[in-house]
Every structure is written in C-alpha cells, then in structure tokens.
Amino acid sequence: MASVTFDHVTKKFGDVVALNDLNIKVEDREFLVLVGPSGCGKTTALRCLAGLEEVTSGRILIGDQVVNDIPPKDRDIAMVFQSYALYPHMTVFDNMAFGLKLRKFPKDEIKRRVEEAAQILGIETLLKRKPRELSGGQRQRVAVGRAIVREPKVFLFDEPLSNLDAKLRVQTRAEISKLHQRLQTTFIYVTHDQVEAMTMATRIAVMNKGILQQLDTPQNLYDKPANLFVAGFIGSPAMNFFSARLRKEQGELIIDTGDFAVKIPAEKRDLYAPYVDRQVIFGIRPEDIHNPTFAPPGIHAAPVESKVDVIELMGNEIFLYMVSGKNNYVARVDPRTRFKIGDTVQLVFNMDNFHLFNPAADSENPPAIR
Amino acid sequence: MDRSSFNRSAYLYLLPALAIYGIFVLFPILQTIYYSLTDWNGLTAPTFLGLQNYLNLFQDAVFINALLNNLAFIFFYSVLAIVLGMFFAVLLTSAPLRGMTFYRAGLFFPQVMASVVIGMVWRWIYHPQYGALNQVLRAVGLGAWARPWLGDFDWALTAVGIVGTWAQYGFCMVLFLAGIQNISSALYDAARIDGAGMFQQFWYITLPGLRNQLLVALISTLIAAIRIFDLVFVTTRGGPGYATLVAGMYLYRNAFVINRVGYAAAIAVLLTILILIISYFILRLQRTQEEESFA
Numbered sequence: 123m124a125s126v127t128f129d130h131v132t133k134k135f136g137d138v139v140a141l142n143d144l145n146i147k148v149e150d151r152e153f154l155v156l157v158g159p160s161g162c163g164k165t166t167a168l169r170c171l172a173g174l175e176e177v178t179s180g181r182i183l184i185g186d187q188v189v190n191d192i193p194p195k196d197r198d199i200a201m202v203f204q205s206y207a208l209y210p211h212m213t214v215f216d217n218m219a220f221g222l223k224l225r226k227f228p229k230d231e232i233k234r235r236v237e238e239a240a241q242i243l244g245i246e247t248l249l250k251r252k253p254r255e256l257s258g259g260q261r262q263r264v265a266v267g268r269a270i271v272r273e274p275k276v277f278l279f280d281e282p283l284s285n286l287d288a289k290l291r292v293q294t295r296a297e298i299s300k301l302h303q304r305l306q307t308t309f310i311y312v313t314h315d316q317v318e319a320m321t322m323a324t325r326i327a328v329m330n331k332g333i334l335q336q337l338d339t340p341q342n343l344y345d346k347p348a349n350l351f352v353a354g355f356i357g358s359p360a361m362n363f364f365s366a367r368l369r370k371e372q373g374e375l376i377i378d379t380g381d382f383a384v385k386i387p388a389e390k391r392d393l394y395a396p397y398v399d400r401q402v403i404f405g406i407r408p409e410d411i412h413n414p415t416f417a418p419p420g421i422h423a424a425p426v427e428s429k430v431d432v433i434e435l436m437g438n439e440i441f442l443y444m445v446s447g448k449n450n451y452v453a454r455v456d457p458r459t460r461f462k463i464g465d466t467v468q469l470v471f472n473m474d475n476f477h478l479f480n481p482a483a484d485s486e487n488p489p490a491i492r
Numbered sequence: 493m494d495r496s497s498f499n500r501s502a503y504l505y506l507l508p509a510l511a512i513y514g515i516f517v518l519f520p521i522l523q524t525i526y527y528s529l530t531d532w533n534g535l536t537a538p539t540f541l542g543l544q545n546y547l548n549l550f551q552d553a554v555f556i557n558a559l560l561n562n563l564a565f566i567f568f569y570s571v572l573a574i575v576l577g578m579f580f581a582v583l584l585t586s587a588p589l590r591g592m593t594f595y596r597a598g599l600f601f602p603q604v605m606a607s608v609v610i611g612m613v614w615r616w617i618y619h620p621q622y623g624a625l626n627q628v629l630r631a632v633g634l635g636a637w638a639r640p641w642l643g644d645f646d647w648a649l650t651a652v653g654i655v656g657t658w659a660q661y662g663f664c665m666v667l668f669l670a671g672i673q674n675i676s677s678a679l680y681d682a683a684r685i686d687g688a689g690m691f692q693q694f695w696y697i698t699l700p701g702l703r704n705q706l707l708v709a710l711i712s713t714l715i716a717a718i719r720i721f722d723l724v725f726v727t728t729r730g731g732p733g734y735a736t737l738v739a740g741m742y743l744y745r746n747a748f749v750i751n752r753v754g755y756a757a758a759i760a761v762l763l764t765i766l767i768l769i770i771s772y773f774i775l776r777l778q779r780t781q782e783e784e785s786f787a
Contacts, residue, residue, distance in 0.1 A: 174681050195687035207678035211700040220696070221686035268686075 124185035124198075124275040124308060125150045126171065131180035133166055133332075140166040142332040144180070153302050153309040157319040158329035158355070164312045167329070168278050171310065172201050184276060195224075200269035201278040204285065206261045208253040208268075214240075215249040218268045232271075239270040242304070259290045266301070279311040283318065295321055316356050320344070328352050330487075349489045350403060350479050359408050359441065361477070362451035366404040368397045368478075377404050377478070381447030384424035387473050394478060394491060403488055405477040408441070408454035414470050416456035423470035430465045444469070528757035534747070538754060545758035555759070557734050558742045561649060562718055565738065568653030569660050569717035574709050576657060577664025578702075582694060584665075585672045596669070603662030611726025614655045618642050618727075642728050648735045652727050659723065660716065664709045671705035672698060707778045714774070715767050739763055 126148040133141040141163045148154045156164040169175040171182055173194035181188050189197050200221075208217050215236055222232045240246045243263040253261055262282060269277055279298070283291045299322050302309050313319055319326045320340045328335040328343065328351070335355075336348040347353035353361045364379040375386040375394055384404075386394060417423055428446035435457075442453040442461065453469055461467050479488035528545055532538035549555050580599050584592065602610060617624045620640035629638045641651040675697065683693050699706075721740030724730060730737035730745070739759060747756035 169681075172681075172685060174684065194684045199685065201682070201685050203678045203682060205676060205678045207676065207682040209679060209682075209696065209700075211703075212696075220683075220688075224687040224692065268682075272686075 125152075125183075126154075126276055126308060126310065127181075127183040128167065128171075129181040129183065131167070131170060131182060132178050133163075133170055133175060134178045139332050141170070141177075144332075144334055146327055146334065146337060148308060148310060151306055151308055153299075153311065153322060153324045155311045155313060155319040155323035155326045156329060157313055157316055157326055158335075160314055161331075162329040163332040164314075164327075164329050165280055166332075168201075168280055168310065168312050171197075171276075172199055172278055173197050198275045199278055200272045200274040200276075201280065202262075202265045202269050202282045204281040206253075206265040206282075206285075208261055208264055210253055213250050213252060214245065214256070214264050214267075217253065217264055218271050221268065221272050235271040235273070236267075239267040242270065242301070243267050258286055259294065262286060262294060266298075270301075270305070274307070276308045276310060277305075279309065281313055282311075283313070284315070291318075298322060317358065320356070326356075328355060330355075335487075345475075346492070347477065347490060349484070349487050350405070351487045353405050353477055353479070353490070357407055359452045359454065361405045361407045362411075363479075364404045364449050364451070365481075366402055368394060368400060368402055370398050377402070377476075379404065379446075379449055381449050382426045382428075384426065384471055384473060384476075385422075387422040397478070397480065397491065401481060402491070403479040403481055405479060406451075406471055407475065408452040410472040410475045411451070411453035411455070412470050412472065413453075413455045413459045413461075414468060416458060417470050417472075421470075422473040424473050425468050425470050427466060427468050430461050430463050430467060433461065433463060442469075524757045524760055527754050528761045530754045532754040532757075533751040534753040535751075541754065545755050546762070548755070549758055549762065554734055554737065555739070555742060558737045558739045561736060561738045562720065564649055565653060565656060565720050566714060566717040568656045569720070570710060570713040572653075572657045573660035573713055574664050574706070576661040577666075577709065578668055580661070580665045581668035581672055582698065584669060586690075600662040600666055602659050603666070605659075607659060607722045608726050610655060610659050611723050614658075615642065615727055618651055643732050645732055645735050648728055648732060652724060652736050655727065656717070656720065656723055660713055664713065667705045667709050668702055671702040675701040704778070707774060711771055711774050714770055718763060718767055718770070 126146075128144045128146040131141055131144040132139065144163075144167060146154070146167075156167055158164050166175060170177050171184075171189075173189065173192065177190060181190055183189065184197060184199070209220065212220065218236045218239060219232045222235065227235075236249070237246070240249055243266060245260060245263050245267060248256060248260060248264070253264065256264065262285070265282065282298075283294055286294060295318060298309075298311075302322075311318075311322065320343075323340055325337060325339055326343055327337045330351050336343060336352045338346075338348075343352060343356045347356060347361075350363070354363070366377045366379045369376050369378055375391050375398070376383050377386060411426075412418070412423070414423070414425070426446065428444040428451075430442055431445045431450070432443035434441040434443070438457060440455050440457055440459050442455055442459075444451050444453055455469070478491045480491050481488040483489050527538060529540060529542060530538035531541050531545075584596055584599070589595065605613075616622070618641040620626060620638075620643070623641075625641065626638035629635060639647060642648050644651075679697050679701075680693055683697055688696060719740055720738050721744060724736055724738050724741050725744070728736045730741040740763070743756045743759040743763070746752040746759065
C-alpha cells in the first residue's frame, strides 16, 4: 500500500510531447482512473510509473521513494495489460506463479498464493490450462490473478476491459471495484471509456494531449467540469454547446444564441455579470433538457422552441436530436413523450444546471466561468 | 454432369503437370532406385546385383567416414548456424540502432550468394600465403598459428564447416527475426515487471515463441548438412585425403570419376532415406508439441 506521485513529469518521444508537466498525487488505497481519448498520454503515464518508459524530466514517487531510477521489478507494482500479455506456452498456474518464481519464493508459498488468487477470481478449475484454451473473460481474470499473487503496493490497469464484449465488461467492471474494496490497495486504472471511469473511480484524472485537464471526484467532474474538453468528454450523450452572447435586459441576464435566448436565474447573475456583452460558450447536458409536460417541478425552466430532427427510442428514455436555426442539440427526455419528426415543439432547459465557458481565456479549450 | 465424367475431365486437366512431374521427378527417382540394385558403369548394360551395393556400402570404411563427416557438418550447418542466427536476431531486435537495415542486410548477405562463390571467396581467405586469415594472424603476432587451413588434416573439416556456418546462419537469422517480431512486446513488458532479466526474457519468452521457426531452421539446415556437396567440391574436393569427404562428394566420385554409377545410386538412395527419417522425427516433434498445447 502506498501513495503515488507524479511530480512535474514530462515525457517526450523525440519531438512529440506525450506527457506535459503532469502533477498527480494519488492517495493510498485510492482508485484513480486516468481517462482521455487515445493519444492523450494516459497509457504513457502508466508505463512511466511501471518503469517501462523513462521520464524525460520530473519525478515519480511510490510512497516516499523516488522511483525514476528503479527498475520495474523493484517498484513493487503489478500491471494488467490490455492484451493481457499472458505467457502463451505456460499454464495458468505458471503464468500466475512466474513473478513469484523469479523472486525465489518457496514453492508452497507460491502454491498457496496462486490458489488463493484463483479462488478469489473463480478460476480454480483452469489452473492447468494454457492461455489459448481460455475465453477472453477467463484470460482477463488470469491477468488480474497474476497481479494479485504478487501482493504489490500499487495495481496498474491498462484498459483491461477493452477486449471484452459489452455484457462481460459491465460485469467485470463491478468485479474490479469489489476487488479494490477487498484488497484495500492503490489502484491506477487507464481507460478511454468515461463510463468505466465514472463507475469505478474514487477520483478521475481527465487527460488530453499530454496535459492533465482536471483531477476530481466523478460527481464533481460531472457537475463542475473545469473546461470545455472535460465538459464534452464526461457524460453521454455529450453536453450540448452553443456559442452565445451575454446581454443585460431590464435587470435580467440573458444568454442569446441568436436562435433562442434563455434567462439566467437571479442567484447566478453576479457570477456572470462581468461577461455581459461578451462572447461565451453555453453548455447544457441533454438530461437537463425536458419535455415541459414531464419537467421536474421547481426548476428554473427556460422554454426553447425547436424542430425535431431525429428520435431515438431507448426504452427508458428518448433521445431527441433537435434543430434550432443553425444550432443542433440533443435532449434526453421522458419516454412518455409523443413527438413526431418534423414537429416544432417547445422544450425547457433546466437553468439550474448549465455551464458557461470563456473562449477569450483560451480559444482552444475555454475554461468554465466559476 | 455425373461424377465419373467429372472425374475423367479432372484427370485430363491434371495430365500436363503430372506428365512433367513424372518425366522429370518420378521416373528419375525410380531409375535411381533401379540402378542402385545394379552394377553399372554408365555406358554398357547394367547387371542386376540385388542388394549387394547396399551391403558393400555398410562395409565401406570411406563411406562410413564420409557419413561421420556429414555428422560434423550437422554441427556447423545446424547447431552453430542456429545459435549464431539466434544471437544476431536477438541482438538486432533488442536495441534500436542507427542503420539497423544495413546490419540486417549485411548479416543476411551470405545467404544470397551462390555457394560456389562463397567457396571461392573463402578459398582466398584461407590461402596459405596470401589469405586474409593467415595475414591477420601474422600481423597480430600469431604467425605460428598460420597454416594451410584447407590442406591441414586436423583443420580442414573445421575450416570448411565454418564456411558452412557462415553460409547458413543468415537464413536462420531471418527466420528468427520474423518470429521475434511476431512476439507481442507486452509479453516482455509483463516479464520485466514480473522480474525477468535479459536472459530470463530470452529463455521464457523469445525461445518458446520461436519454437516453430526453430523447427523449420532445424529441418532445412539438417537436410543441407546431409546433402552438402558444392561447398566441399569448391573448397577441398573432399581432401586432404578423406578429411573432408562427405557422402555427396563420395557419390559424385563414384558416379563421375570412377564410373561406379550403380554404387553411387545406392548412396543417393541411402541419403534420401536418411533425410526422410530425420524430417519425419522433427515433424513428429512439432506435432506432439502442438497437440500438447491444444490438449
């Protein structure tokens, strides 16, 4: 058990900057998920921590120890790979025992640990098989088992679920969460799937282009995204964005997209007042747009008229793809809604949960106005 | 179309290829087997001897000696070439190096040269007076070691064998290079985290991962060692004395120098059987390993 610290870590491959001044402090026993699109540097960060890549500058600490110059085997970490990386010619038992054998553990201790791990993962009956005789889900378990037997300070997972089918992925997700509770060890988990990140993490580090975008709890990332990238990355379907202008009218603050205008609730006026007559990006999640008939009571509802373009029935909800002038957006509405394609209808935006971003501060990735 | 006429037209299409195969492969094989049962000088009519040629061969000290030399060549052609090929393949894949393509091409180069050319080149390298080897030895003060390598009873076999290794390792290297590139790099990452050093990574990942390539290399180099002729012919012609005489060379002498064609045919048939037996056992080895891993 140990904390993990990335202290101003930069990693370059030639001229390509894979990690740009990364600072993360992972607490002991935390389940930290590194999430981001492919090429964002999350896997590089994990490989640097594992010692499979050398950092260009900065320090990596496990506990209080700087591990920059310590070889992978002495870092007391275990890693589960995306491809599982099971040794193809060894049995499941030997795969799990390999690291212990190389560390010259006594035979009965190896046997005890492997059997215990196999029991936790429900693979006791597979110990004599070779990896090629296993299904994807079983291989994934063996890969996890190989990590468990080492009883490391830190577990590293590199997209361990991406080769599983959708159903198995959901199931294994829950099992990994359970495993974390059971082992009480630091987990660092890399994925591109924000659902995995949201469901498993105690905290999430969102990365893009080698830069840490935001490090926070899943709920805070969802409620208070720090910038446009995080706002768009977390949540599915993604948040709707409109470029808009703030204007003041009879004491009210209005967000005007050109096609429609919505009022900012009184208690938030002070926050946004300095941005009057300036360009902003208005963001609202599909789940905060309602069919007025089924809108929850007591919200600051702002009516918006638009045309229904596409309807997707999900059973428990309906996704409406709406067009309002030059703006397109998605609404996630009550399944009792009976709209037809081509109808011009009125929806309401829940103005308790909206976000404004300031493109003047950073045109590529505008920060949220807080 | 009913089945029998379909079959007939199928054979019709096969006929041209079958005819060529029959005339140029099957017939000569059968002919060789027949001649091996006769006493024939290649000109006059052969006289049938039955198995006498074979019985004579097993008591022919020169032939037995030649087979033992073939055995020695197996060491140079197979064992040494595979070890060397493996060494270079691992070296070329382990560290990214400037001009890697150059080294790969350079190391593979002997493989693309005709063995006659290789033999000629090495005859010059081994030349007693002007040869590069002796000159280097003299230059570094080891002149006492200099000798007529190909004419030395103790060293000729080793000297030719090394040429064989040089000619064969490139093939093994390329096989292993291709094999190594098929091994997932994640396996090496996992092994490093598990605590495996360079040698353990080689032993537990690279070597098992190259099993099929090793078998292919073993079969083809073993066959090459058993049927070796051209390299010996160009460098020593089997000399000095019988020091480097191999079965193929002995076959050639019998057939074309002393006109014992029937006897030579018997040698050819024996060599063929030997190659078939060895291939059978290696292929069986491969099959049992596959069954093991699929069991």
